[in-house]
Amino acid sequence: MTVATRASAPRRHRLGIMGGTFDPIHHGHLVAASEVAAEFELDEVVFVPTGQPWQKSDKQVSPAEHRYLMTVVATASNPRFTVSRVDIDRPGNTYTVDTLRDIRARRPDSELFFITGADALGQILTWKDVEELWDLAHFVGVTRPGYALADLGLEDDISLMEIPAMAISSTDCRDRVARGRPVWYLVPDGVVQYINKHHLYDTEGDRP
Numbered sequence: 743m744t745v746a747t748r749a750s751a752p753r754r755h756r757l758g759i760m761g762g763t764f765d766p767i768h769h770g771h772l773v774a775a776s777e778v779a780a781e782f783e784l785d786e787v788v789f790v791p792t793g794q795p796w797q798k799s800d801k802q803v804s805p806a807e808h809r810y811l812m813t814v815v816a817t818a819s820n821p822r823f824t825v826s827r828v829d830i831d832r833p834g835n836t837y838t839v840d841t842l843r844d845i846r847a848r849r850p851d852s853e854l855f856f857i858t859g860a861d862a863l864g865q866i867l868t869w870k871d872v873e874e875l876w877d878l879a880h881f882v883g884v885t886r887p888g889y890a891l892a893d894l895g896l897e898d899d900i901s902l903m904e905i906p907a908m909a910i911s912s913t914d915c916r917d918r919v920a921r922g923r924p925v926w927y928l929v930p931d932g933v934v935q936y937i938n939k940h941h942l943y944d945t946e947g948d949r950p
């Protein structure tokens with residue numbers, strides 16, 4: 743006798759995407775990715791350094807290769823963390839709609855989760871082609887000290903999540919290096935060494 747069995751659909755690969763300028767990457771970014779990965783049972787989180795962050799065009803941003811390599815150094819010890827060059831290899835301004843299309847094209851079998859901090863989430867309605875984003879990925883907004891988690895009325899498309907408060911910003915890390923203050927324990931050790939080796943941010947000639 744043969745027994746008919748219904749094949750259950752295989753679980754789709756769950757891919758988190760942590761986009762950022764990462765100038766430099768710090769422990770706030772890493773904790774956010776780790777917390778969302780645990781909560782949403784993600785198989786992988788890909789960190790995507792921006793190419794040209796158009797909403798930071800009034801600020802000086804370090805060369806993309808430095809930001810990319812610091813991201814590689816920072817994530818190397820976590821087997822579930824990877825880094826993508828899609829945004830830095832695409833010419834022109836970086837838009838998340840392009841990031842998500844490119845990653846979907848490369849990873850068609852994955853379910854995508856885009857991770858943003860409360861400050862970025864508060865700006866999301868100003869992003870290019872925002873209405874297309876919800877079809878490309880599920881968005882997860884995480885808490886960040888100093889910013890309120892905006893309720894955008896998009897609860898079907900955006901999950902909000904409280905994470906351990908890490909009062910760290912890349913701006914503060916850059917300012918610290920410029921003033922000769924340490925960034926040990928704010929950024930991974932390898933990133934401290936990378937900043938030191940390449941003299942990033944030390945406009946006054948001081949080292950981290």
Ligand SMILES: Nc1ncnc2c1ncn2[C@@H]1O[C@H](COP(=O)(O)OP(=O)(O)OP(=O)(O)O)[C@@H](O)[C@H]1O
Binds near residue numbers: 763765858860
């Ligand atoms: N301490 C933090 N806690 C939670 N999320 C964060 C934290 N720092 C950054 N993020 C989030 O990580 C993403 C990338 O941030 P980004 O690379 O711009 O870092 P940043 O510290 O905000 O940099 P800058 O100070 O230069 O603006 C954004 O979604 C941002 O909201």
Ligand SMILES: O=C(O)c1ccc[n+]([C@@H]2O[C@H](COP(=O)([O-])O)[C@@H](O)[C@H]2O)c1
Binds near residue numbers: 762764790797837838
């Ligand atoms: O798509 C947009 O128009 C857009 C505008 C601003 C920021 N983003 C994305 O938001 C993420 C965080 O950006 P940032 O500038 O806070 O580092 C990063 O992946 C950016 O590409 C995207």
